[in-house]
Amino acid sequence: MSQPNQFSLLMQRRFAPFFWTQFLGALNDNLFKTALVVIITYDALSWTTLSPALITNLIPGLFILPYVLFSATAGQLAEKYEKGALTRLVKWLELGIMSLAALGWFTHTLWLLVLGVVGMGVHSTLFGPVKYAYLPQQLQPEELMGGNGVTEMGTFVGILLGEIFGALLVVQQPHGIAYEALATLAVAALGLVASYRIPYSPAPVPDLKVSWNFIGESVRNIGHSRKNRVVFLAMLGNSWFWFYGALVLAQFPVFAKDYLHGDHSVFVLLLTVFSLGVGCGSLLCERMSGRKVEIGLVPFGAIGLTLFGADLYFASRGISTMLAPAAAAQFDAMALLHQPGVLHILADVLLIGLFGGFYIVPLFALIQTRCEPSHLSRTIAGMNILNALFMVAAAGLAIVLLGQGFTIPQLFLVTALLNALVALYIFSLVPEFLMRFLAWLLIQTVHRVRSVDAERIPVDGAAVLVCNHVSYVDAIVIMAASPRPIRFVMDHQIFRMPLLGWVFRTARAIPIAPAKEDPWLMEKAFVDIAQALHEGDLVCIFPEGQLTRTGELNPFKNGVSKIVERSKVPVIPMALRGLWGHLLSRSSENVFERAFRSGLRSRLELAVGEAVAPQDVTPEHLQRLVLDLRGSWK
Known part of the structure; x- marks a missing residue:
């Protein structure tokens, strides 16, 4: 291509400081959450008398809760104030939250750590509308696909690295807790430093009067977005991806343990392969779209999510019985790679992530280009509320289906079939997606x-x-x-x-x-x-x-x-x-x-x-x- 590719953005001030700020934020969220889940799981008695299962299921819910409560307010703040200054305020908040969490780590006080989880949820809620409204202000239209692709790649790599290092640091004896506390403080400080290099990004509606009624404002946000049919359906499509991802990823720990007979490293392997898939798919979007907002990739991504989600079901059937004779003890990741049928499963996980990237990046770019600039941050905030509700619904559906006797491979198949139905419904309402797919x-x-x-x-x-x-x-x-x-x-x-x-x-x-x-x-x-x-x-x-x-x-x-x-x-x-x-x-x-x-x-x-x-x-x-x-x- 004659034009600079998307990676050249990482050398430019209008993108690089923002990228590293959001990457370090995603990294720190998961560095902290994962360490807390691991320590509660393996050393619960020294922290609480509550059930570890209760705490570990409560932590993700507490992290998501601020998205429901504060997204509407966050969207208004991102419209009213300059985005660079608002980002720095959010990063100072993150440093304060991690200081509070460090106190909890060093004093062995669980409630301070739980408060830190809620605080990081607030941090991510406030930054979300800024994150996606910043890009169309600083990038040219032909750069949006590439910029969103690099951003999504950075987000998933940050999540992955946070989960890996969070699990590894906190179990190091005898100073694992100290390592974890210092690491989260260091990452927060680096994010703060990066935020001071973010260029000026003017407020779209500086005279906006902020409404603190989050319920009423949430309803108004979503109601306003519904007026633009294409944007609203793109929001629903985005939220559906988080439903799909939450439903599949939530099964990986038990799938790794009970079906693949693996230890914790096998769970990390599944997450790594999925995240690499999303990262590669996100980065490929720019090349496959010809440097324009190509929503024809969305049906292509949806087809892949259905095909390889269904194939994961077929690849997983009987895998537990097949591996059982060789699994006298649990496999680690390297040993598992040599077992029959495992590479097929990993290929499916990789391709689900890859096609997920093809699906999600054009939807973000579509929202950014078709939404009126004066309402973009509030639209993103409304989408974050929908994302949170869809993720809660995914957890509820998994609980119901597993309670009815469904196996995890069957859950993969149900998710793939639901994806096909949802995709057909959305594309029938907005035929432009299918038209662009045929042209592409x-x-x-x-x-x-x-x-x-x-x-x-x-x-x-x-x-x-x-x-x-x-x-x-x-x-x-x-x-x-x-x-x-x-x-x-x-x-x-x-x-x-x-x-x-x-x-x-x-x-x-x-x-x-x-x-x-x-x-x-x-x-x-x-x-x-x-x-x-x-x-x-x-x-x-x-x-x-x-x-x-x-x-x-x-x-x-x-x-x-x-x-x-x-x-x-x-x-x-x-x-x-x-x-x-x-x-x-x-x-x-x-x-x-x-x-x-x-x-x-x-x-x-x-x-x-x-x-x-x-x-x-x-x-x-x-x-x-x-x-x-x-x-x-x-």
Whole structure:
């Protein structure tokens, strides 16, 4: 790729201090929580007379509780105050919480440690809306996928390292507790230092009046988000991922012990493989999306979550019986790797994480780009509330199903099937996800599409796109290159074709007919175009009015002039290169020759020109611009 990749952001002040601040925060949350769970599990009698099972199940619940109680307030604070200063305040709070927890470690006082868990929950709740609202302020639209990918990778690596080192440090004798207390203080201090390098990020709504009624504000936040249907369903999709992850990951300790006959290192191995999968999937999103917000990856991720979740069930069936003869004692991670069937299970766990990355990163980027900037932090706060509720629901469902006699592998299968149902429901409500998936699949499998100056397609506001018309898949190629949805104006007859008709109806394409054939439909098309432009949409037309039969441009018709007379919007000329001779073009060459002439992955280009002001638009001028963009390559 000619542009710098996502890792170059780690060398820039607008991203690197923020990244390390959030990475160290995720690390410290889990460094502290995991150490407390381990010490309560293995040394309960010296800390409390309560049941270890009760305490270890209470700790995650106490950590999540502030998300429900304070997310609405956190979202308002992130809108009202400058994000760098607010982040530093949160990091000072973290240092104070870890100082209180250190006192609890050194004085052997459990209630101080439990208070520390609640405090770290508050810390994460306050930082969440800042974290995801900061990125669109500092990154360009084409950097959002990469920035979110690196951020998600950092979050999961931080969680993983925190769990590993939290479990290892606290059991070191005789100074494990001291090591743990000092480590959490050191990580909090490093996060505070990093936060002082975060650049200024102005408050979107500095005069916002903060409401401290968290119930009423939570309802208002979610209600406001529901007005933007795509954003709200993306929020639900995000929360569903946390439901899926919480349901699967919560089974790993017992699965490692009872099914894989492993010790604690096997549980850590499962977490490591899953986290590596999410990290790799998150990082791959930028390359697979072509540096734009590509929501077509979301259905791809959902398909993988279902397939490999179901395959984990089949791989896990009988694994306990298979391993039992060799497990005279519990396996450690290295010994387990040599046992039959285990690599299959680890591959499934890795791929669930990988496709989870493909699923979650585009959803975050979609919310960041489609939500109004003045309400983004509060939208993220509302999503955090939904996330917490979904995670609680996941725990409740697991308790009910296990109580009904379900095995853990069966729970994996139920989760995978539920994922398929939820995905189908969301994608049926917002067909844009499936449309983008089909377009993405086309350019990833059949064609290799390169965009030239695609940044000239405006990321917001109304505009008319005009392009040469070479094949029946022109619109899908253009759709795949665009950073946002496009309303295509298509010949009404294409809507009668079985597959393409469904595709274009789903994409809200506008049917048009020649005046001599259906004058009413033609006039209605111009009314619909004006309405779409009035609503700020992109509208794409093919001014030739028909597919080329020779590969050369047909004369441009006057419809585009009529459009800009009604709607004074800029016109963006574009040209497709390399589609002539495609199976769905009108080339007279032999079909067999056309199918194999370009190889399995033919090379295409979409070239985008400079915007033309409405007063300068004429069909002849636009035709010359499109012809110049296309050049000699048909």
